[in-house]
Amino acid sequence: xxxxxxxxxxxxxxxxxxxxxxxxxxxxxxxxxxxxxxxxxxxxxxxxxxxxxxxxxxxxxxxxxxxxxxxxxxxxxxxxxxxxxxxxxxxxxxxxxxxxxxxxxxxxxxxxxxxxxxxxxxxxxxxxxxxxxxxxxxxxxxxxxxxxxxxxxxxxxxxxxxxxxxxxxxxxxxxxxxxxxxxxxxxxxxxxxxxxxxxxxxxxxxxxxxxxxxxxxxxxxxxxxxxxxxxxxxxxxxxxxxxxxxxxxxxxxxxxxxxxxxxxxxxxxxxxxxxxxxxxxxxxxxxxxxxxxxxxxxxxxxxxxxxxxxxxxxxxxxxxxxxxxxxxxxxxxxxxxxxxxxxxxxxxxxxxxxxxxxxxxxxxxxxxxxxxxxxxxxxxxxxxxxxxxxxxxxxxxxxxxxxxxxxxxxxxxxxxxxxxxxxxxxxxxxxxxxxxxxxxxxx
Amino acid sequence: xxxxxxxxxxxxxxxxxxxxxxxxxxxxxxxxxxxxxxxxxxxxxxxxxxxxxxxxxxxxxxxxxxxxxxxxxxxxxxxxxxxxxxxxxxxxxxxxxxxxxxxxxxxxxxxxxxxxxxxxxxxxxxxxxxxxxxxxxxxxxxxxxxxxxxxxxxxxxxxxxxxxxxxxxxxxxxxxxxxxxxxxxxxxxxxxxxxxxxxxxxxxxxxxxxxxxxxxxxxxxxxxxxxxxxxxxxxxxxxxxxxxxxxxxxxxxxxxxxxxxxxxxxxxxxxxxxxxxxxxxxxxxxxxxxxxxxxxxxxxxxxxxxxxxxxxxxxxxxxxxxxxxxxxxxxxxxxxxxxxxxxxxxxxxxxxxxxxxxxxxxxxxxxxxxxxxxxxxxxxxxxxxxxxxxxxxxxxxxxxxxxxxxxxxxx
Numbered sequence: 001x002x003x004x005x006x007x008x009x010x011x012x013x014x015x016x017x018x019x020x021x022x023x024x025x026x027x028x029x030x031x032x033x034x035x036x037x038x039x040x041x042x043x044x045x046x047x048x049x050x051x052x053x054x055x056x057x058x059x060x061x062x063x064x065x066x067x068x069x070x071x072x073x074x075x076x077x078x079x080x081x082x083x084x085x086x087x088x089x090x091x092x093x094x095x096x097x098x099x100x101x102x103x104x105x106x107x108x109x110x111x112x113x114x115x116x117x118x119x120x121x122x123x124x125x126x127x128x129x130x131x132x133x134x135x136x137x138x139x140x141x142x143x144x145x146x147x148x149x150x151x152x153x154x155x156x157x158x159x160x161x162x163x164x165x166x167x168x169x170x171x172x173x174x175x176x177x178x179x180x181x182x183x184x185x186x187x188x189x190x191x192x193x194x195x196x197x198x199x200x201x202x203x204x205x206x207x208x209x210x211x212x213x214x215x216x217x218x219x220x221x222x223x224x225x226x227x228x229x230x231x232x233x234x235x236x237x238x239x240x241x242x243x244x245x246x247x248x249x250x251x252x253x254x255x256x257x258x259x260x261x262x263x264x265x266x267x268x269x270x271x272x273x274x275x276x277x278x279x280x281x282x283x284x285x286x287x288x289x290x291x292x293x294x295x296x297x298x299x300x301x302x303x304x305x306x307x308x309x310x311x312x313x314x315x316x317x318x319x320x321x322x323x324x325x326x327x328x329x330x331x332x333x334x335x336x337x338x339x340x341x342x343x344x345x346x347x348x349x350x351x352x353x354x355x356x357x358x359x360x361x362x363x364x365x366x367x368x369x370x371x372x373x374x375x376x377x378x379x380x381x382x383x384x385x386x387x388x389x390x391x392x393x394x395x396x397x398x399x400x401x402x403x404x405x406x407x408x409x410x411x412x413x414x415x416x417x418x419x420x421x422x423x424x425x426x427x428x429x430x431x432x433x434x435x436x437x438x439x440x441x442x443x
Numbered sequence: 444x445x446x447x448x449x450x451x452x453x454x455x456x457x458x459x460x461x462x463x464x465x466x467x468x469x470x471x472x473x474x475x476x477x478x479x480x481x482x483x484x485x486x487x488x489x490x491x492x493x494x495x496x497x498x499x500x501x502x503x504x505x506x507x508x509x510x511x512x513x514x515x516x517x518x519x520x521x522x523x524x525x526x527x528x529x530x531x532x533x534x535x536x537x538x539x540x541x542x543x544x545x546x547x548x549x550x551x552x553x554x555x556x557x558x559x560x561x562x563x564x565x566x567x568x569x570x571x572x573x574x575x576x577x578x579x580x581x582x583x584x585x586x587x588x589x590x591x592x593x594x595x596x597x598x599x600x601x602x603x604x605x606x607x608x609x610x611x612x613x614x615x616x617x618x619x620x621x622x623x624x625x626x627x628x629x630x631x632x633x634x635x636x637x638x639x640x641x642x643x644x645x646x647x648x649x650x651x652x653x654x655x656x657x658x659x660x661x662x663x664x665x666x667x668x669x670x671x672x673x674x675x676x677x678x679x680x681x682x683x684x685x686x687x688x689x690x691x692x693x694x695x696x697x698x699x700x701x702x703x704x705x706x707x708x709x710x711x712x713x714x715x716x717x718x719x720x721x722x723x724x725x726x727x728x729x730x731x732x733x734x735x736x737x738x739x740x741x742x743x744x745x746x747x748x749x750x751x752x753x754x755x756x757x758x759x760x761x762x763x764x765x766x767x768x769x770x771x772x773x774x775x776x777x778x779x780x781x782x783x784x785x786x787x788x789x790x791x792x793x794x795x796x797x798x799x800x801x802x803x804x805x806x807x808x809x810x811x812x813x814x815x816x817x818x819x820x821x822x823x824x825x826x827x828x829x830x831x832x833x834x835x836x837x838x839x840x841x842x843x844x845x846x847x848x849x850x851x852x853x854x
Contacts, residue, residue: 073574076594077660090590091578 022181275313275324359392453809454485458797483522493525502544537583539839541804542846558687564805628795703735
């Protein structure tokens, strides 16, 4: 079966979710582009958008339309060539409208798993629950005559477990997009022990056509991305505990969030990132990793405490941030949840006193000013050189945080999860949008 | 000419669009009618009010698509109630619309149907993204060529011209000259508060403009800095006879006199005679200079139609400032800079000041009026006594509709 034949009938499971809708978008566009090639004229291309409820699916087409419009506007120079043979399409807006229609007409929203029984490949982006995934994969595999391939977006569950559990015989691969899939360049590709070589070859070709950067990760729970992220959370949480003797809880959370953002020149602080991903999702990933990683304990009482109080974070369907550990106004943190009093405490109440305790620090460059800057390396080196010699609590916390982040990265290499240091750095640069990789010699 | 024709009381709104600090495409902005009103009232305030106006002309290219509005002449009474029941007309000739509006006013004064004509040129283009704007502006070409044209239709047309020019006369030096053109345009804009590039603070403009063109996302031979701006703006001016000048109470020292013009059309259905040359522009300027009885060497300053930097360069050759194929040298030697022999586009031109298409021809006249009467503020250049003439070149479509006018300060 050729690449094109494989992509003629596809299903996305969890298509209404944050990750699933992005995967649906990218796949729909790739399939539509194939369908518009002259040699594929007349061939049907079908993409099932499967999710549990009609309510959830009702927003999917609207999302796709808005996103495809943006993409079409960017590539209209090429689209005019694609539709050169259509004399009725003259102005750019006519060509763009037609393209949106052609992409959307491939997509079939459905709440029935049976729709996947005709698919030659299945993307899965459902809840991070191994048993549920296994049950669904096994069900589709048993009823589908095409021996479909499964591309799972799991960010934590070992692929080999899913392969064995569902009896797929190697027709599965981990294909882990980063949030949001349409924007983040990274895809972690994880082979199970028995993943078929043709499945891997297809995965690499597909990623290339989507212009994604592929980083291979070994099939160890959490892979590279969450392997770093979850341990980063644990470090921050343990620092919050330690700060408890001099700071209140919300002050300590504020301090570590600020250290991890401003003083490490990251796009957002560690607790804001937890909210972005979702406290519940982080906690679930950690429990999956903890279950599979026997030599190490990955538990975070701090996250569990928030979760028990219903503090979850995550995002609204329009992509805006829900309140979680932090409370947000116009996307910026303005308060921190105090589990003791079960209420948010405004950051402005304690910001000045905490900042004073952190001490005078060298002025870090803003992440935004660094990330796309050609002189990035010089800017970062100059800043970290100053940080190296700086005194005070804040500088100390920042240095320790950076050192720990580097160690986590190195351990991912030494334990065989990542093939090399560069892969770890690529994941943080392209999946987490960091300005620099954690494994560096800045300090 | 059967009687003297003057222009007075020029007014420009800000040329609004990317580049201006206050421009935010996501926020609501003034509409077409606000621009018309601001410009019209600006001129009326200088000529003693609407009662002094005999006729009105409004130039607009494509409000029918940008703003879904036609019947623009009926906006004059909205400018001022005193214009109710007065004759008015709307004219269109793509990017030469402003020039045609001026010609319409000039001819009314010459025909003695009017002694004072209020002329406004306007375009409000930021109502759509650039990719759709390209569709609307493509109306300046033959619609039957649209299907096979570039997504960015006019950048595509002039990219083809640039490609032909590069092939004939060499690429590297020409690209360098186009970058210099951009630099001169922006540097001049920084001296004119209404210019779209007024807030530009880029240090090395030529380096920026040397960005390699990318045919995959834009066009093959030009980059975005080679293009004029997408602009919202309006300009207005009064065209008056000698008695009109008196009626408005404006001294001759604040007026410029129209000495001659070249107004002409080339077949819109035909490709360029020579893609490396602006043949219609050449003919129009020749006619304008001859009718004014002057030579190009007597020109002190010119406002020319640099819808693209390459059009600016080719226009230097069409006027005859430079020989064919020597336009790049002419620019790189500094002749067109504000300190050069022929200061061109002293408030930034279409690349720097902006290009509200229907308004551009009128804006050119306003700039010449300011320069020749010493009222150009920080943008003022020295007009040599032995070269007291100002020239405008306003082009519609790909060298199809042309209006070139010769002026000098009134005596």
